[in-house]
Amino acid sequence: MKKLLVTGSNGLLGQKITEAILKYEQPPFEYIASSRGVDRYGESAYLYLDLDITQYEQVAEAIDRHQPDVIINTAAMANVDACERNPEKSYEVNVNAVSNLVGICERKNIHFIHLSTDFVFDGEEGPYEEDDLPNPVNTYGKHKLTAEKLIQQSTCRWSIVRTILVYGIVRDLSRSNIVLWAKNALESGQSIRVVNDQWRMPTLAEDLAKACLTIAERSATGLYHISGKDMFSICEIVEAVAEHYHLDASFICKEQSASLGQDARRPKRTGFILEKAYERLDYVPHSFGEGLKLLDEQLKLLQA
Template sequence: MKKVLITGSNGLLGQKITDAALADANIAYIATSRGANRHPVKKGYIYIDLDITDFEQTENIVKECSPDVIINTAAMANVDACERDPVASQKVNVEAVANLIALSERFNIHLIHLSTDFVFDGDEGPYMEDDEPNPINVYGKHKLAAEKLIKDSSCIWSIVRTILVYGVVNDLSRTNIVLWSKNALENGQTIKVVNDQWRMPTLAEDLAKACLTMAMKKAEGIYHISGKDLFSICELVDAVVEHWHLESSYICKERSSELKQNALRPKRTGFILDKAYDKLDYVPHSFGEGLKLIEEQLKKIGKQSSL
């Protein structure tokens, strides 16, 4: 049995990792996040309120739990918020990772760290793991800085870069582009959607499974994990419209320069997934399959809330 500790367990990916870990009898699971546990299942694992920017607290928890693996999903991931407050981004996205590195080195822990396609500038996508990063915003720069700290460390490490994660949690407390566009259009709200950026959206269940596979296989190095379909953001929202038979007239399609966001975004990212296919037996859902899964999960949540 492998003892796995996750940070950021209240997030979308964190809750999906919890689901997958609870279904695996070979994993002893410790979930950590800030505040109360948001996952609907409270039994079968340990939950700890943890702020990984606090080194002493993190050290005490790691000593107490003695994990074999730490999966770090905690991050300040709002790209515009990072641009507005780079000090806060540095603290969460770089300094907290340094805390985990130091403890992983000391206690011989396999550190699996979640990173992003935003370490790339978007000029040459889709990207392979050994392509040269060149971030164009604070978030990407800080995630790359954390990657460099990890690669320069002496711990057992893995870096998982991913793209535009989507999915549903039971209390609907976490949003993403699929739920945002669906909910807004269902309520007759006009939304602005960028028409000159391309991504490969990632189903949270696929990413969670890949992270745990890496933990169990002790797969080291950098891995690109995403969906297999490359869409413009407009095409992605169009697929949401088509799936749920929504009204498309509320969509205002604009160029990146017209949105006036705080942070620049890469134009075209996307990943070449051959390494994940070969080393992890990674089989991602298509975007259409992911939307069907979300529809089923939303129906189940609706039934539960009506009881």
């Protein structure tokens, strides 16, 4: 049985990968979860490592000791405005740490699967195919693209998974996502400012986790676009959340991007053409409405 090491396992995607592996009747991998601090998922059915990917010696020692066959790197500095304010920290996490992982994977013949982003594109001609030309407009996108190029130039077996606006719920999550943010704010009667001039295809975390595990199981290499199948403006996403949960949409203040004064510029319209994932990974994403219904079921279980 192959060994799979996941970095960033405390994040939303990392926890969904853990959850998916634990649901297998016969797991395809010996599973090693790793992240900074204690294990937020908190099960005993796998090995957990307290691991900071920016600490090269720590990472190299862990990989030497446990000898994984596949690494899925979900760890990142993904707060776009924070990356703009602190580009040095962004480069350390989103580029240097990836470069170190790639070097280790080259030496040890490990299949390296790396999570990237729609923000490698400028948003002028979305939705995008895998071979469309990237042109990032902010520090986060530039650093993720730099990491992609390092991976593509390496001699290890590699896969890059670009995704968009991941949403979902887990028991213990350090960062929110657009669905939970909108739901919680509207439930508490807060006015929220939401842009109506940016378009995305929101991605259910379960769908992304399944795609990553399919890539690992099939040893599928190359670049893959993985997202939801529905295109919305950011405002339409929040309005759909309000409608689904019967919340007062009058608290939603529609804004132009320029009026928010955010540190990082955002691409206007991204979105992905998913044909490659459909054909090669048998990828079947949920609709956004289906994703919200799944979140309902999960919330009820957490509150039970």
